[in-house]
Structure formats: structure tokens, C-alpha cells
Amino acid sequence: MIKLLGRFAFNTIKQPSVAVFNTKKYDIDYLTKVNTSLPEEKQVKLSFFAEQLNENSARLAHECDTVCCFVNDKVSAQVLRKLSSQGVNLVALRCAGFNNVDLKEADKLGINVVRVPAYSPEAVAEFSMALLLSLNRKIHKAYNRTRDHNFALDGLVGSNLHGKTIGLIGLGKIGICFTKICKGFGMNVVAYDPHRDPKLAETLGFTYVDESDIFYQSDYISLHCPLTPQTRHIINDHSITKMKENVMIINTGRGALIETKAVVNALKKKKIGGLAIDVYEQEEKLFFKDVSQEVLTDDVLARLLSFPNVIITGHQAFFTHEALMNISQTTLNNIYEFKVKGSCVNQVHPS
Ligand code: NAI
Numbered sequence: 001m002i003k004l005l006g007r008f009a010f011n012t013i014k015q016p017s018v019a020v021f022n023t024k025k026y027d028i029d030y031l032t033k034v035n036t037s038l039p040e041e042k043q044v045k046l047s048f049f050a051e052q053l054n055e056n057s058a059r060l061a062h063e064c065d066t067v068c069c070f071v072n073d074k075v076s077a078q079v080l081r082k083l084s085s086q087g088v089n090l091v092a093l094r095c096a097g098f099n100n101v102d103l104k105e106a107d108k109l110g111i112n113v114v115r116v117p118a119y120s121p122e123a124v125a126e127f128s129m130a131l132l133l134s135l136n137r138k139i140h141k142a143y144n145r146t147r148d149h150n151f152a153l154d155g156l157v158g159s160n161l162h163g164k165t166i167g168l169i170g171l172g173k174i175g176i177c178f179t180k181i182c183k184g185f186g187m188n189v190v191a192y193d194p195h196r197d198p199k200l201a202e203t204l205g206f207t208y209v210d211e212s213d214i215f216y217q218s219d220y221i222s223l224h225c226p227l228t229p230q231t232r233h234i235i236n237d238h239s240i241t242k243m244k245e246n247v248m249i250i251n252t253g254r255g256a257l258i259e260t261k262a263v264v265n266a267l268k269k270k271k272i273g274g275l276a277i278d279v280y281e282q283e284e285k286l287f288f289k290d291v292s293q294e295v296l297t298d299d300v301l302a303r304l305l306s307f308p309n310v311i312i313t314g315h316q317a318f319f320t321h322e323a324l325m326n327i328s329q330t331t332l333n334n335i336y337e338f339k340v341k342g343s344c345v346n347q348v349h350p351s
Pocket of ligand 1: 097117169171172173174175192193194195224225227228230254
């Protein structure tokens, strides 16, 4: 019966009951808005929880068959076992990355995992350029100065992007959008990706190079690959020694692509000329929260925040109206498709 498609099949199954973890006001607003705009047979029952999904909070999903999670929820083996014992059979990620899910354990338990593979690559690519421009032209410093009525220019000299080389690690959906933007600025784009598409390179006008050449050749480096065992700490002491003096690094990928202590040392030695990150290795305890009234106990982050040539944002590269609409629409559609068909085009399988 479940194999049948369409309205009839959905009517014969129970309305999905979804526990949404790690919710902020904007999650509630967008998911509710999209859910109520759907035809009745496609709507789900949403229960919102502010808590991060972890071993302690998993029990909150006790009346639900689906959990909906975000990047910093811990979908570990233990959490999955707990969810499974409560009757959960679907994890609907409202993000693209799935490095926080134990896919093998999910598979063993018969829990399916679906995600939103692309909610707005343009949003992330545009934000990457915003970070690059701010860092390169010291707009973050100028903003503070002029608010204090200081209109002096000393110390604000930047560089033209035009004619400079930018190295991209990861040339997928976001990397492609970012390449187009960089080409618009007259930059020379080199890219490293284990999966090469020569036709794409020719059309967009970039050059594939080896991983080491990204470090040797680039004036700016931007990270757009997923976090995997191969890419963890791809920016480390060793790769930094290969880089040009004063290189600037942008990371909107995942925090652990950078070995933060190595970058702090290189900033202190002035080998790295600037760093702009939207993601941070230890972001899970801090990001998406207001901890401004608390003492910052993360000494590495405190050191990073002390550099004049470091910009940190709290994982907001995706954060546009268009992306939030896409996330909500795709997440609810994934749940519907899975419940009707027993499978989903956006399903993630263990490799
Ligand atoms: P995608 O899957 O379209 O592209 C990823 C590319 O990385 C692929 O072409 C793949 O071949 C390549 N890749 C895989 N292993 C690699 C390696 N060892 N070295 C170099 N390249 C490698 O993914 P998309 O949509 O472009 O997203 C990229 C990443 O951006 C995501 O995995 C996610 O971590 C991050 N992201 C960050 C957001 C934010 O708000 N800061 C929002 C969305 C995604």
C-alpha cells in the first residue's frame, strides 16, 4: 500500500509527526508558513523544541516518527538507538551537510536519513564574497571607525581583487556559483576537486590544479568542500608553509576544515594576512546562541577574536529568505515523499 503514489496512498498512512530540534524563531516561522500552505494531505504535525538533539533530549521525540535536525544536532549511534526504540524511522536534516549523523548506525537500525542538498548555493557564494571583500578592504574596521567619527584612512589600505588568483577547494554547487562571482571581479580562479569536469572549467574559465598548487599559487583561498576524513584539517601547519606570504583564507564550508591553532600561529607570524570564517571547529557550543552575557571560555576563539584581520560570523552564509523557504519546502517534501514512497530522492546512504 505504501508503494502506491499520490494522494490515495498518503491518505492511507498516518500523518507524519515531526519533532523539530534546535529550533529558533525563524525555523518555526518558515516551517509553519510552508506547512500550512500545503494541501491538507501533505501537511505534517510539527512539534518544536529549542533543545539541541542529543542523548538527553532524544526522549522529547517520544510521540513522533520523524526528527528534523540541523547542523549542530548530535545524531550519534547512541541517539539513533534511543530514537529507534521510541519508534522514529526518519531523520529529516534541514541542511546539506550530514557529517553529524552516524549513517552506518542509522542504516543498521532501519532509520532513513534525508537532507536538503541545495537550498541556495548562491546565498553561500554571495556571503563568501562579502567576507572576502570586507576582509580585503578592511570594511569591518572602517565601520567601527566612522561610528566613532574617525574618518581617517591610515591603516585601511586594501588590495585590488582584479588580476589576483583565488584558489577554491571544492568545486560543487557553491564553488561553481562562487567561481562565477570571482570571474566577474576579474580574478584568476584555480580549483582543486577530486572530481574534475573539464567542460565546466572551459565554460567558466577556471583551471583545475592539484591540492598543493592551490596553496602555492593562491593570493586568496576559499573552502567549499564537505567535511570528510580526507578534508579534515586540510588547512594545517604543513599546507600553510606552502602558502604565499599574506594569503587570505575564507571558510564558509565547515569549521574543522581548518586546524584553528595552526592558523592562529600563522596569523601571529603574519604568514596569513587575513582570515574570515563563518564556521568554526568548536562552534557547536556557541553558534546560533546569544552568549554575550557569559564569560567566553574558548581561549582559541578568544585569541582569534583579538586579531584585527580576522572576521568571524556565526554560520550565517545560508541565511537568506530564499534559502529558508527552500529549506522548509524541501524538508516537508522529503518527509511526504518518504512516507508515501518509502524512499526519497534526497536520501543519504552510508558510503
Ligand atoms: P557539493 O556536494 O555540491 O560540492 C562539494 C564539492 O566538494 C564536490 O564537487 C566534491 O567533489 C568536492 N570534494 C569532495 N571531497 C573533496 C576533497 N577532498 N577536496 C576537494 N574537494 C572535494 O556541496 P555544496 O552545496 O557546494 O556545499 C559545500 C559545503 O558547504 C557543504 O558540504 C557544507 O559543509 C558547506 N555549507 C555551508 C553553509 C553555510 O551556511 N556556511 C551552507 C551550506 C553548505
